[in-house]
Amino acid sequence: MTTYFITSLGAGRTSPEATRQLQDAFPDAVFYTTTHPHHLEELVARHADEPCRIFVLGGDGSLSEAARQLKDKPAALGVIPMGTANDFHKSLAVPFSIDAVKHATVKPVDLYEVNGRIGLNVMSFGLDTEVLADTYAILQRRPWLKARAYLFGVMSALKRRRVLHAHITLDGVSYFDGPLLLGTVCNGGYYGGGFHPGSCNIADGKLDVVLAKDVPWQLLPRLVFQYKKGTYHKSPYISFTTADSGTFLFDTPTLANVDGDIFETDRLDFKVHKGGLNLVTY
Secondary structure: OOEEEEEOOOOOOOOHHHHHHHHHHOOOOEEEEOOOOOHHHHHHHHHOOOOOEEEEEEOHHHHHHHHHHHOOOOOEEEEEEOOOOOHHHHHHOOOOOHHHHHOOEEEEEEEEEEOOEEEOOEEEEEHHHHHHHHHHHHHHHOHHHHHHHHHHHHHHHHHHOOOEEEEEEEOOEEEEEEEEEEEEEEOOOOEOOOEOOOOOOOOOOOEEEEEEEOOOHHHHHHHHHHHHHOOOOOOOOEEEEEEOEEEEEEEEEEEEEEOOEEEEEEEEEEEEEEEEEEEEEO
């Protein structure tokens, strides 16, 4: 079985030294380095129909690009965490090491789809996508902040505190109709530099749906802390459930994102793809 390693130059922490260590450990593997936009997707697509392992040296964005090309394909995706936040890798709950990669196995895990877009980790809308947009802007000005830029994005977006009106249907049943600050649909358990809304179960055939209602100003700091730590489950302002599919309808166009890729819409249709990706686990 052929093993491929793809270094994404757009990731936050890739280094020639990491590549050299992997080349020493896997002398028979094939190594690539991306050179232009969408190159990673092109390389993954080239080998997607092979019974192989494709390790991506990169972050969450790079992994999402690769996963889109590997839906229902025989090739397996491997994670070498070299990004800024590495949120999806946190859901695997196993520290990375070259020895672990050598003894890794492959198992099927879930993917999700939103408005025709395939995702690996988390889809969100509302306040936290505004946070993400602000974070991207902050990182352009201050790249040295890295994952800490997300907290500055939180503070920036909270100043605007836009409240949405949403009607939500889950698995064909009306679930919620009212004001919201944000919502997430989670396959992985972490996003946004360590915020922890989901359960990290990426192979249960379900998606976690987390909704944050409008919150009094004085309670926001505590709620943000609980949301980041994943300890919000007793809060009356945040709900948690699971679903196979659902629809979000908004009164006005709303910012949303699939694995960090931001877009604007007034409707989100999502569903899980059970066992849609072969993942290398260690």
